[in-house]
Amino acid sequence: MTLDDCLTEAATFQMPCDLRRLFATILVLCEKTQIRQLCDKHLASMCEDYHRTQSNEVALEQMVFRDIRDLLQSMGKDIKSYGLPDLVDIYGDSDVEYKEVTEERQVEVDQEHLDIFSRLSTEQLAGFNDIMDHVTNQKSQIFFVDGPGGTGKTYLYKALLAKVRSMGPIAIATTTLGITASIMPGGRTAHSRYKIPIKLTHNSMCSFTKQSGTAELLKQASLLIWYEVAMTKSLAVQTLDGSLHDIMECALPFGGKVAVFGGDFRQVLLVVTRGTRAQITHATLLRSYLWEMICKIRLMRNMRAQTKPWFSKYLLRISNGTEKTIGDDYVCLPEDIVITYTKDEKQVNKLIEDVFPSLHTNAMSREYMSTRAILSTKNEHVDDLNDKMISRFPGEEKVYHSFDSIEDDFENNIDFLNSNTPNGLPPHVLKVKINCPIIMLRNLDPHNGLCNGTWLMMRAFQDNAIDA
Incomplete structure (x- = not known):
C-alpha cells in the first residue's frame, strides 16, 4: 500500500478538486519520496475539470499548481518547499501575499444573520451597540462576552460578523477548538489564523512576519472575534497581543484593535497536563x-x-458553586435524566438506545447523526462505546490498520506501540462503515471548514482511500 495506490483509488470516485486537496494533504502530512514522479503520474486526473476551459498543457499544469499552492498556504506551508515545478503567477506577487485578505472579503454574509439584529434580547442588543460603536468610530477596546451556555453568545457573534462585513470592513472569526470553527461564518482556529506557536513562553510571538498576508489581514481588520477563549491559555492571547503591538506599531491592547472574546469560565477550562486546580486557573485569561x-x-x-427554566437554573447553580454537593466534588443529578450505572451490559445498551433510538432506520440521516453524541471523561470508555456503536451500525465493516515503526529502539516491540493511542492520532485498528460519523484530526482545509474536530460522514472507502 503506497501513496500512489491512494491517489489511484481516489481518482475512481473523487472530483479533480478533491484530488488536488488530497495531493496537498499528502505533501503536508505524509512521509514523501519521489514527489515529482507522484505528481506527474496523477497530474492528468487532477486537471480533468480544467480541460473544459483550457487545452494548453502548460497552462493546465499552472492552474493545478496554483490550486495546490493555495491549499498548502491554508495549511501554513509553501509550495516551494516540495520541489514542484516553478509557478508563474499571472496575478502577480500581491495576489500571493494577500490571499488571506481576499479570502476574508469573500466570506458571504447570510441574510439570516443580518436579520438577527431585530431579534436580539435587551442584554444582547446593549452589547451589540457598544461593540459596533467602537468598530464604527475606531475606538480601541477588548470585550469579553460572559454568559452560561444557552444565553446567546454565538447568536451575538453572528450578528456582529454579519453587520461589520456587510458594511465593507473585515471581521475575523476565530475559535479555540476546531470543532466549533464551522459554527462561525468564515471561522478558523485561532492558532491556525494567527500562526500562534504550539509551545508558548512569555516571550513568544506569532510566526507571521510584518510583510506577510496574515499581517496585512490583521492591519485591515476592524473586528477580531475569539470564541471559547476560556479554554485558551492566556499565553496564547498574550502572544497575539504582542504581535499586534509589533505590526500595528501601537502600544494599546491588541494594537488598538476592537476585539471580542467569548466563553464561559463556569464550564470546562483549558487542559494543563497533570496540572492542579490552581495551575489550571492560573493559566487562564482570568490571570492575564x-x-x-x-x-x-x-x-x-x-x-x-x-421551555425548561428549572434546568438552566440548575446548571447555573452548579457553575456558580451554589448547588448542594456530596463532599467537595459531586452533585446530585435529577433522576429523570439519569440512567443508573451498573457493570451490566444491559445498562450500557440502554444508554446507546436512548441516545441513538432507531439507529438502523436513521443511519443515513445527516441530521440524526450530527445532533447526538455520547460523552465520556475517559478514553477507554469512549473506545468501548465506539466498538459497540460500530457493531450496531448497519452495513459492511471495513477495518484499517495503522503503519507503525520503531526507530533505533530494541526495548519496545511493535505490539506495544500498536497498543497505544496518543492524543491526536487514530487507534491502531480503525473500524468503519458507510454513513458512520468520523472526526477529522488535522487542519486539512480550514477555509472550507475541514479542520481538527470537524464531523464527517463516511460515504465510501477502499483499501487506501476514504470518501467522507
Missing part, C-alpha cells in the same frame, strides 16, 4: 495582565432552555 483592561458584557437570560 489583559483581564483588567477588558470590558465585560454579561448575558444571563438562557435562550436555549426557555
Whole structure:
C-alpha cells in the first residue's frame, strides 16, 4: 500500500478538486519520496475539470499548481518547499501575499444573520451597540462576552460578523477548538489564523512576519472575534497581543484593535497536563495582565432552555458553586435524566438506545447523526462505546490498520506501540462503515471548514482511500 495506490483509488470516485486537496494533504502530512514522479503520474486526473476551459498543457499544469499552492498556504506551508515545478503567477506577487485578505472579503454574509439584529434580547442588543460603536468610530477596546451556555453568545457573534462585513470592513472569526470553527461564518482556529506557536513562553510571538498576508489581514481588520477563549491559555492571547503591538506599531491592547472574546469560565477550562486546580486557573485569561483592561458584557437570560427554566437554573447553580454537593466534588443529578450505572451490559445498551433510538432506520440521516453524541471523561470508555456503536451500525465493516515503526529502539516491540493511542492520532485498528460519523484530526482545509474536530460522514472507502 503506497501513496500512489491512494491517489489511484481516489481518482475512481473523487472530483479533480478533491484530488488536488488530497495531493496537498499528502505533501503536508505524509512521509514523501519521489514527489515529482507522484505528481506527474496523477497530474492528468487532477486537471480533468480544467480541460473544459483550457487545452494548453502548460497552462493546465499552472492552474493545478496554483490550486495546490493555495491549499498548502491554508495549511501554513509553501509550495516551494516540495520541489514542484516553478509557478508563474499571472496575478502577480500581491495576489500571493494577500490571499488571506481576499479570502476574508469573500466570506458571504447570510441574510439570516443580518436579520438577527431585530431579534436580539435587551442584554444582547446593549452589547451589540457598544461593540459596533467602537468598530464604527475606531475606538480601541477588548470585550469579553460572559454568559452560561444557552444565553446567546454565538447568536451575538453572528450578528456582529454579519453587520461589520456587510458594511465593507473585515471581521475575523476565530475559535479555540476546531470543532466549533464551522459554527462561525468564515471561522478558523485561532492558532491556525494567527500562526500562534504550539509551545508558548512569555516571550513568544506569532510566526507571521510584518510583510506577510496574515499581517496585512490583521492591519485591515476592524473586528477580531475569539470564541471559547476560556479554554485558551492566556499565553496564547498574550502572544497575539504582542504581535499586534509589533505590526500595528501601537502600544494599546491588541494594537488598538476592537476585539471580542467569548466563553464561559463556569464550564470546562483549558487542559494543563497533570496540572492542579490552581495551575489550571492560573493559566487562564482570568490571570492575564489583559483581564483588567477588558470590558465585560454579561448575558444571563438562557435562550436555549426557555421551555425548561428549572434546568438552566440548575446548571447555573452548579457553575456558580451554589448547588448542594456530596463532599467537595459531586452533585446530585435529577433522576429523570439519569440512567443508573451498573457493570451490566444491559445498562450500557440502554444508554446507546436512548441516545441513538432507531439507529438502523436513521443511519443515513445527516441530521440524526450530527445532533447526538455520547460523552465520556475517559478514553477507554469512549473506545468501548465506539466498538459497540460500530457493531450496531448497519452495513459492511471495513477495518484499517495503522503503519507503525520503531526507530533505533530494541526495548519496545511493535505490539506495544500498536497498543497505544496518543492524543491526536487514530487507534491502531480503525473500524468503519458507510454513513458512520468520523472526526477529522488535522487542519486539512480550514477555509472550507475541514479542520481538527470537524464531523464527517463516511460515504465510501477502499483499501487506501476514504470518501467522507
